[in-house]
Amino acid sequence: MLMKLSYLLLAGLTNGSVYGLIGLSLSVIYGSSRVINFAQGEFVMLGAMSAVLFMVTLALPWPLAMLAMIAVVIVAALALDYGVYRPLTKRKAAPLTIMIGTLAAAIVVYGLAFLLWGPDQKFVPPVLSLTPVRIGFLVTNTQQVSLIVIFLAFLIATWYLLYRTRFGLTVRATGVNPKVALLMGIRSERIVQFSFIFSATISGVAGMMVGPLLGGHVGMGLLLTVKGFMAAILGGLGSPFAAAAGGIAIGMMEALMAGYGTSLYAEPAIFVLILLVLIVRPYGLLGDYEAERR
Amino acid sequence: MYRISQLLYRSAAVAGLLVALGAAASAEPLKLVICHVDDRSGSAADTGIESLNGLKMVIDPLNEAGGINGQKIELITYDTKTDPQLAANFGTRCSEDDKGLLIIGGSPSAVANSLVTVANQTKTPLYILAAAAPNVTDNADYQFRFGPKVTQDSIAVADALSKNGIKSVAIINNSVPFGISGAASATEELAKKNITVATQQTYDVAATDVSPQVINLMQADAEAILVYPYPADGARVIRTIRQMGIDKPVIMPRVGMMKAFRELAADTGNGVLVPSSVDTTRPEVAELFKKYSEQFGPLAISPSPAQGYDAGTLTIAVLKDEKVQAAIQAGDLQGARDAIRDATRRHGDFVGMQGTANSGYHFSKDNHGPTDEGFFVFVKVADDGKSLEAVDAAAALKK
Numbered sequence: 001m002l003m004k005l006s007y008l009l010l011a012g013l014t015n016g017s018v019y020g021l022i023g024l025s026l027s028v029i030y031g032s033s034r035v036i037n038f039a040q041g042e043f044v045m046l047g048a049m050s051a052v053l054f055m056v057t058l059a060l061p062w063p064l065a066m067l068a069m070i071a072v073v074i075v076a077a078l079a080l081d082y083g084v085y086r087p088l089t090k091r092k093a094a095p096l097t098i099m100i101g102t103l104a105a106a107i108v109v110y111g112l113a114f115l116l117w118g119p120d121q122k123f124v125p126p127v128l129s130l131t132p133v134r135i136g137f138l139v140t141n142t143q144q145v146s147l148i149v150i151f152l153a154f155l156i157a158t159w160y161l162l163y164r165t166r167f168g169l170t171v172r173a174t175g176v177n178p179k180v181a182l183l184m185g186i187r188s189e190r191i192v193q194f195s196f197i198f199s200a201t202i203s204g205v206a207g208m209m210v211g212p213l214l215g216g217h218v219g220m221g222l223l224l225t226v227k228g229f230m231a232a233i234l235g236g237l238g239s240p241f242a243a244a245a246g247g248i249a250i251g252m253m254e255a256l257m258a259g260y261g262t263s264l265y266a267e268p269a270i271f272v273l274i275l276l277v278l279i280v281r282p283y284g285l286l287g288d289y290e291a292e293r294r
Numbered sequence: 295m296y297r298i299s300q301l302l303y304r305s306a307a308v309a310g311l312l313v314a315l316g317a318a319a320s321a322e323p324l325k326l327v328i329c330h331v332d333d334r335s336g337s338a339a340d341t342g343i344e345s346l347n348g349l350k351m352v353i354d355p356l357n358e359a360g361g362i363n364g365q366k367i368e369l370i371t372y373d374t375k376t377d378p379q380l381a382a383n384f385g386t387r388c389s390e391d392d393k394g395l396l397i398i399g400g401s402p403s404a405v406a407n408s409l410v411t412v413a414n415q416t417k418t419p420l421y422i423l424a425a426a427a428p429n430v431t432d433n434a435d436y437q438f439r440f441g442p443k444v445t446q447d448s449i450a451v452a453d454a455l456s457k458n459g460i461k462s463v464a465i466i467n468n469s470v471p472f473g474i475s476g477a478a479s480a481t482e483e484l485a486k487k488n489i490t491v492a493t494q495q496t497y498d499v500a501a502t503d504v505s506p507q508v509i510n511l512m513q514a515d516a517e518a519i520l521v522y523p524y525p526a527d528g529a530r531v532i533r534t535i536r537q538m539g540i541d542k543p544v545i546m547p548r549v550g551m552m553k554a555f556r557e558l559a560a561d562t563g564n565g566v567l568v569p570s571s572v573d574t575t576r577p578e579v580a581e582l583f584k585k586y587s588e589q590f591g592p593l594a595i596s597p598s599p600a601q602g603y604d605a606g607t608l609t610i611a612v613l614k615d616e617k618v619q620a621a622i623q624a625g626d627l628q629g630a631r632d633a634i635r636d637a638t639r640r641h642g643d644f645v646g647m648q649g650t651a652n653s654g655y656h657f658s659k660d661n662h663g664p665t666d667e668g669f670f671v672f673v674k675v676a677d678d679g680k681s682l683e684a685v686d687a688a689a690a691l692k693k
Contacts, residue, residue: 004509004513007505007506007509008505008506008509010503010505011503011504011505011506011507012504014503015502015503018502107406120554121525121526121554121558122526123554123557128545130533130560132439132537139538139539140537141503141533141537144502144503147502189480193440210502212529213502213503214502214526214527214530215498215525215526215527215554215558217526223500224500226498245622254498254501254506255366255503256506258495258497258510259506259509259510261505263413263495263496263497263507263510264469264494265495266471266496266498267498276569
């Protein structure tokens with residue numbers, strides 16, 4: 001009984017960490033620009049597929065491969081900023097138009113990746129071992145556990161950056177009102193650019209770590225974006241921490257539903273649950289609290 | 295008046311001559327054109343490439359030996375890129391522009407469905423290769439399938455489990471149509487053999503950790519586990535099963551044979567059982583795969599070369615048929631196509647490179663595919679996913 005519950009909680013935490021990482025990265029961009037980045041999943045895909053390129057094709061050791069992968073996703077983030085966000089904001093495009101722009105960018109990235117890596121599912125080499133390890137009476141593997149550790153590390157880093165540094169204050173100020181922030185001497189374009197880079201790095205690392213478990217595929221970004229977006233909406237899109245909490249909540253609900261209820265209808269049941277939560281709390285579970293904190 | 299009637303007589307004579315010449319021209323024997331319309335790029339590229347190679351292994355030696363009655367077979371190839379619209383265009387081109395006698399292809403079900411429409415509209419015989427969707431041979435007239443239906447895998451699994459006295463099975467499948475329909479067809483066939491499904495677990499393909507479902511499998515304590523996944527999530531499921539110390543036999547229809555699954559599962563995939571329509575313990579089949587590897591490069595056990603080879607073998611038998619040859623020599627294209635359809639039914643009872651030594655194809659007016667029972671053997675994943683080995687299901691499933 002206790003063993004089953006422990007396994008379910010661990011699985012919920014593992015899956016929730018992946019959703020939470022993507023929710024967190026979606027929310028970082030939304031927090032500074034009020035734009036939902038539909039190309040977020042492509043950063044995850046680039047993370048996984050770059051691992052294939054650098055660790056398999058070029059046979060680099062994983063620390064070097066990770067640095068090279070981060071360079072790739074940063075280039076992609078800058079391309080998104082200079083190619084989509086800035087030209088559209090300069091022309092005073094509405095957030096919805098910019099969102100469609102990010103969707104177009106996602107399709108272009110997918111197309112390029114398809115040309116480069118083809119349609120097949122690729123083996124992504126694990127950074128850590130996939131050999132079973134025992135934690136008390138639970139058996140898991142270090143690659144899975146590392147997802148939880150990375151999630152917590154990025155959560156703490158984001159909290160420190162946003163709430164314990166002067167730079168974080170400028171990021172939050174830009175998110176609240178970019179024009180007023182500009183009048184206060186904050187270069188809001190730079191802030192948004194930073195959020196694109198930071199968010200791409202989170203997603204890229206998530207992709208590299210989750211790739212060995214999910215398999216690398218050029219279409220993998222879409223599925224994960226949907227779950228990340230659900231997490232952000234459930235928790236509260238305006239706050240990275242609320243979005244991350246939303247990810248954990250979805251992961252836990254999935255695991256408990258699959259463990260004690262019916263796994264066949266777990267997904268639709270979770271969507272219904274999210275809908276009910278949003279009817280009661282339209283800004284998400286932690287939306288109001290986080291808005292107040294700002 | 296005389297001149298006018300003379301002119302009319304002469305015109306009539308010229309017209310008559312032209313008609314006679316035309317008739318003489320149409321009496322030219324038809325060319326032996328067949329088309330291979332299948333995926334050779336895109337997600338199902340391997341199936342089309344392998345089946346075309348298998349087909350060439352039959353046709354090339356025949357052409358080198360002089361062909362049929364001195365006529366060589368002209369093989370026209372089209373790459374459908376998993377695009378049903380493109381498949382329909384190429385099928386029509388083969389039938390109308392190339393004057394093809396027969397279309398061979400359609401490994402993905404979507405491509406096969408497009409070709410079925412073309413075959414019925416243009417009344418051109420179609421030999422379908424790997425497509426697993428049962429409906430491609432519903433109310434079939436001109437189309438015949440070489441690949442087994444998805445339900446035939448389930449029949450083979452249920453049969454093997456029943457013969458080994460297994461009474462309870464756990465099923466785990468992903469939440470996409472392949473997983474759900476595979477599990478449903480297995481449940482149906484297991485019920486016919488009085489085998490209980492102890493639990494059925496479904497998971498999302500994007501779930502990193504499938505242990506909630508695997509714990510339920512463990513607690514159900516079934517005698518064997520049936521898995522219907524995609525390659526990557528299949529690897530995740532088998533890794534979790536092994537991680538939790540479950541040592542029950544695991545059967546993974548179709549996906550277990552795929553290179554992507556074997557590569558991703560690595561050592562945890564060892565011992566996974568897969569029903570296979572190719573029995574490499576038969577000497578002639580082993581010889582085919584040996585020759586294939588020598589000619590086209592190394593290949594693990596795969597049904598596609600055998601399907602192409604068998605389609606080619608039947609094509610030659612049919613083209614040599616007396617009635618087909620009569621229509622070909624008379625230059626009657628539709629007559630030849632109809633004769634090929636009828637000859638396929640007459641020559642269609644044969645044991646090919648797919649199936650077992652006792653059970654092969656059975657084409658007749660009412661049956662346009664392989665036999666439902668006895669068509670499969672079992673293979674197991676071995677050598678950390680690098681190879682597939684023929685295995686005795688009785689020994690592998692022994693309690």
